[in-house]
């Protein structure tokens with residue numbers, strides 16, 4: 014715990030609300046200060062670009078980014094070969110090497126442009142709980158640009174705005190007492206934003222969260238997908254009455270179709286998915302037609318096969334992105350750690366922004382069978398399992414998988430057998446499956462739910478390598494919460 018966190022923990026609740034609002038004042042300036050309106054206008058105007066206009070725009074931005082990287086960024090100057098530098102200066106992106114997260118973790122300052130000296134210089138630390146912890150440096154203008162992007166392409170598409178009262182589930186430890194009986198949120202008066210604690214959500218506390226939404230006239234929800242899903246299940250089980258909401262925009266965790274259905278019933282509004290990372294590359298958001306559009310003005314997104322060639326539509330590959338908005342710490346051909354596939358069919362909404370068919374779990378969410386087969390789509394294990402509230406798969410050995418479940422009333426031997434059968438169906442009969450009912454599944458330090466925990470990284474890594482997935486790729490970027 015830092016000194017500030019220690020101080021916060023010792024304050025009475027009223028003072029914590031006040032501290033959150035004071036901090037909120039700073040954030041308000043940071044997010045919506047001078048420059049914000051200009052970004053709103055630019056993002057709104059570009060939204061109706063044709064494919065041709067997008068291409069030309071990206072080409073111009075890429076030229077600017079690659080020139081700066083080759084001439085002002087120590088890491089690229091040092092690590093790119095002569096031929097690669099020439100390729101960069103000639104805008105031939107595909108000839109540049111893919112950038113691994115480890116390089117940034119080892120020396121984040123080597124990625125800063127030497128010709129820029131922004132003040133204040135902001136840094137965001139990724140938690141490292143689910144991947145390589147790195148420091149992302151950014152400028153005030155970049156933060157404002159990223160907020161404007163979210164307002165225009167995420168909130169507005171869902172019919173809401175960051176100017177409306179909202180609630181957020183994120184990794185912030187807003188309630189320091191693990192045994193607290195409430196309130197389990199803190200309210201930022203400046204932005205009319207309720208920070209909900211992702212660490213206290215249980216059957217006996219669910220109504221406190223719903224009360225907070227009512228009390229502060231919250232109009233929309235954003236943040237951790239799994240937390241909202243768990244709360245939705247409690248709402249339905251306990252028949253809690255939710256105040257009218259306009260939309261839920263999930264971030265940070267994968268939104269599965271089943272989760273979306275349950276949430277839409279519980280919250281009585283549409284659920285939209287947003288896909289982004291702490292580094293702000295790439296950015297994709299869901300339009301009214303339910304398609305996940307990549308914003309081409311944020312990054313050039315490539316989806317690559319293990320041999321580095323680009324994937325076709327409907328072909329799963331790794332996401333590699335080149336940021337067009339990170340002026341100060343440029344990331345070029347950056348391996349995000351997620352897998353995705355393109356959708357080749359144009360969206361009926363008319364936007365010429367490319368569509369992702371799916372963003373599949375991170376590569377680290379990989380369970381491997383004794384014969385080398387891999388399983389990344391774990392949601393099937395629990396599909397239709399009405400008596401399972403949450404499930405987590407822990408790979409303890411190549412031949413042993415433990416499935417922790419939080420069961421609801423009615424869970425019985427038939428459910429256990431179904432889980433064992435489904436795991437063995439995917440990993441092979443040689444795998445021992447232990448189904449262990451638990452009271453709760455602990456979250457990571459950042460409050461996130463981990464669907465898969467692998468305890469045999471050392472054993473899994475060589476297996477992954479054999480299958481063409483190199484060990485550094487067993488890392489992924491924590492997704493961003495707004």
Ligand SMILES: [Zn+2]
Nearest residue numbers: 300304360362
């Ligand atoms: Zn669309």
